[in-house]
Amino acid sequence: MSGRGSSSRITDEEINELVSKLQSLLPESRRRNIGRASASKLLKETCSYIKSLHRDVDDLSDRLSALMATMDANSPQADIIRSLLRS
Amino acid sequence: MQATKSFERAFLKHLLRGFRLSAVSYKSMSLQERKSAIKLSADVAMASARGSRKWTRGLITKLSKEDDHRSFLRLILGTEYERLTKPCHGSWKIPRSKKIVRRSLRVCSRRKNNLRAPHGVKSSVLARTLVEKRTHALKRLVPGGESLDGYSLLDEALDYVISLRAQVDLMQKLLTTFEASKLSALSKCTLPERKASFVGEAGIHQQKLTEKAQLRPKLTL
Numbered sequence A: 001m002s003g004r005g006s007s008s009r010i011t012d013e014e015i016n017e018l019v020s021k022l023q024s025l026l027p028e029s030r031r032r033n034i035g036r037a038s039a040s041k042l043l044k045e046t047c048s049y050i051k052s053l054h055r056d057v058d059d060l061s062d063r064l065s066a067l068m069a070t071m072d073a074n075s076p077q078a079d080i081i082r083s084l085l086r087s
Numbered sequence B: 001m002q003a004t005k006s007f008e009r010a011f012l013k014h015l016l017r018g019f020r021l022s023a024v025s026y027k028s029m030s031l032q033e034r035k036s037a038i039k040l041s042a043d044v045a046m047a048s049a050r051g052s053r054k055w056t057r058g059l060i061t062k063l064s065k066e067d068d069h070r071s072f073l074r075l076i077l078g079t080e081y082e083r084l085t086k087p088c089h090g091s092w093k094i095p096r097s098k099k100i101v102r103r104s105l106r107v108c109s110r111r112k113n114n115l116r117a118p119h120g121v122k123s124s125v126l127a128r129t130l131v132e133k134r135t136h137a138l139k140r141l142v143p144g145g146e147s148l149d150g151y152s153l154l155d156e157a158l159d160y161v162i163s164l165r166a167q168v169d170l171m172q173k174l175l176t177t178f179e180a181s182k183l184s185a186l187s188k189c190t191l192p193e194r195k196a197s198f199v200g201e202a203g204i205h206q207q208k209l210t211e212k213a214q215l216r217p218k219l220t221l
Helices: A012-025 A027-032 A039-069 A076-086 B005-021 B031-050 B054-063 B067-077 B079-085 B097-113 B121-141 B150-188 B191-197 B204-208
Strands: none
Touching: A012 A039, A012 B150, A039 B031, A039 B121, A039 B150, B005 B031, B005 B067, B005 B150, B031 B054, B031 B067, B031 B150, B054 B067, B054 B079, B054 B150, B067 B079, B121 B150
16 A cells, blocks of 8 residues: 555544444443443443453353363263264 | 354354364363363454454464464464465554544543533543553554554454454353253263263262163253
């Protein structure tokens, strides 16, 4: 991409749309229906939400790992799971 | 807003493939090793299913920083790996976007604040510093976010959140499926097999099972 930076200037409308889309995803905004948020609040909630999603993935990885660990190599359920993994 | 059906399909396909490649169901690994393998598969699957975005490139690049991950990444992504790790020709910055975002958001909060006693310059300076601090925090959380600003940062963050939600949702569904298949398998097998498979699980009540007894193993949901 040569020369002159962005050819598309970002309109206020686009920004508002992006902000409202982001807000609609955030759990706190959904619950309390905060009409208009400040920039710092939006950023803070986005950060906490991402962190909580990371924790969820971590927790689910723990549980999947534990579940696979209790599988006896020759048990029927191991066969089922293995056939799932063979897809 | 949700991830697309094709994303979900691609994610599951890559996730299971990743599990297969790291042999999570066979190899005797430690709990931690297996967990890391699962997490790695999940992140690669998410990035791969989404395609080329700033955050997916950032994520793959971050993951490939570790030597033992790189061969796995190459294996599972194939030619996509080269494509996703190739440096972008200078992420074109949108210089005014940060100010624009802040301006439009401040207009919203100013309308609120007009009804209160004016605090003068101090509060707006504090607000600006807070925004800067939190923007930096967001940059660290969104993969590849360090080189982004303003509108692009929020745009990538939005996309990343949508994909993360789908990742969590699908992993949960997989876990539920595995647990359910475990249950149905257990209810079909004979007592000696049942007993053998419970080694490693807590369950004193298992000793009381008869062949015809109803199975109620401990569910960890």
